[in-house]
Amino acid sequence: MFQALDPLLHSELRLAVMSILVGVEQADFVFLRTETNATAGNLSVQLDKLQKAGYIAIEKTFKGKMPRTVCRITPAGIAAFEAYVEALKGYIDAR
Amino acid sequence: MFQALDPLLHSELRLAVMSILVGVEQADFVFLRTETNATAGNLSVQLDKLQKAGYIAIEKTFKGKMPRTVCRITPAGIAAFEAYVEALKGYIDAR
DNA sequence: TTTATTTGGTTTATAAAATAAACTACTTTA
DNA sequence: TAAAGTAGTTTATTTTATAAACCAAATAAA
Numbered sequence: 001m002f003q004a005l006d007p008l009l010h011s012e013l014r015l016a017v018m019s020i021l022v023g024v025e026q027a028d029f030v031f032l033r034t035e036t037n038a039t040a041g042n043l044s045v046q047l048d049k050l051q052k053a054g055y056i057a058i059e060k061t062f063k064g065k066m067p068r069t070v071c072r073i074t075p076a077g078i079a080a081f082e083a084y085v086e087a088l089k090g091y092i093d094a095r
Numbered sequence: 096m097f098q099a100l101d102p103l104l105h106s107e108l109r110l111a112v113m114s115i116l117v118g119v120e121q122a123d124f125v126f127l128r129t130e131t132n133a134t135a136g137n138l139s140v141q142l143d144k145l146q147k148a149g150y151i152a153i154e155k156t157f158k159g160k161m162p163r164t165v166c167r168i169t170p171a172g173i174a175a176f177e178a179y180v181e182a183l184k185g186y187i188d189a190r
Numbered sequence: 191t192t193t194a195t196t197t198g199g200t201t202t203a204t205a206a207a208a209t210a211a212a213c214t215a216c217t218t219t220a
Numbered sequence: 221t222a223a224a225g226t227a228g229t230t231t232a233t234t235t236t237a238t239a240a241a242c243c244a245a246a247t248a249a250a
Contacts, residue, residue, distance in 0.1 A: 002111045002131060011208075012105065016097045019186045029227070036097060042209055044229055049207095065217070067227055085187045091114045092180045106237075124198070137238055139200060160245070162198055 003087040006080055008053050013038050013046045018081050021056060021073040029069040047071060055080055098182040101175055103148050108133050109141045113176050116151060116168040124164035142166060150175055 009015055016036045020027055027035075033043050047069075050056045055077030059070045073081075104110055111131045115122055122130075128138050142164075145151045150172030154165045168176075
C-alpha cells in the first residue's frame with residue numbers, strides 16, 4: 001500500500017529544486033536560490049547531493065568574471081521525480 | 096510558489112500513519128505496524144510525536160491482560176493533513 | 191515446571207539529514 | 221583603498237530517523 005519514498009527526493013529543498021528543473025531547460029544557482037528562498041549554504045549542499053545521485057548535471061562557468069553555476073535535470077532525475085510523485089499518491093490520495 | 100511543508104507530516108512513517116488514520120475511525124498499534132511495515136520502536140516514537148503535536152489521540156487500554164494502544168486522528172490532525180496535501184501539490188503538479 | 195518464544199510495546203544509542211554560521215575569493219561601488 | 225556586495229563552499233550544530241536493546245506479561249514447548 002505504501003511504497004517507499006526515495007529519500008533523495010523526500011526533502012523539501014531538493015524536491016523544490018527538482019520541481020523547478022523538471023519544467024525548464026536549465027536554471028542557475030541564483031535563480032534556484034531566489035525561487036526556493038533557500039540559504040546559499042543549504043542549496044549548495046543539496047545540489048551536490050542531487051548531482052551525486054545523478055539526478056541533475058551541474059556546469060560551472062564564468063559569466064564575465066563572476067562564477068556561474070548552471071543546473072539541469074538528467075533523464076534519471078526525471079524518472080526519479082516521476083516515480084516519487086507516483087509513490088506519494090499512495091499516501092495522499094483520498095481513500 | 097513553494098509553500099513550506101509541515102515537518103511533522105513530511106516524514107514517511109508519520110505520513111503513512113496519518114494517511115491511514117484519516118480514513119478510519121481508529122486503528123491500534125499492531126494494525127498500524129503491519130500496514131506500514133515499521134519497526135515497533137520507530138512507530139512508538141513517531142506516534143508520540145504526532146500525539147504531542149495534537150494530530151492524533153492515543154488511548155492506552157488493556158485487552159484482557161495484554162496492552163492495547165488505540166489511535167485516532169484529531170480535527171487538528173485532519174486539518175494539518177489536508178494543508179500538507181495542498182502544499183505538496185505545489186511541488187508535484189505538472190507545470 | 192522451568193525455559194524458550196511471542197506479543198506489545200518503550201527507552202536508549204547511533205547514524206544520517208537538514209540547516210545555519212562562518213568562511214573564501216573575487217568584484218563593484220563610494 | 222576601504223567597505224559592501226556577489227556567488228558560492230566548508231564546517232559545525234541541531235534535528236530526525238532508525239535500529240538495537242530492553243521490559244513485562246503471556247503462551248508454547250521440553
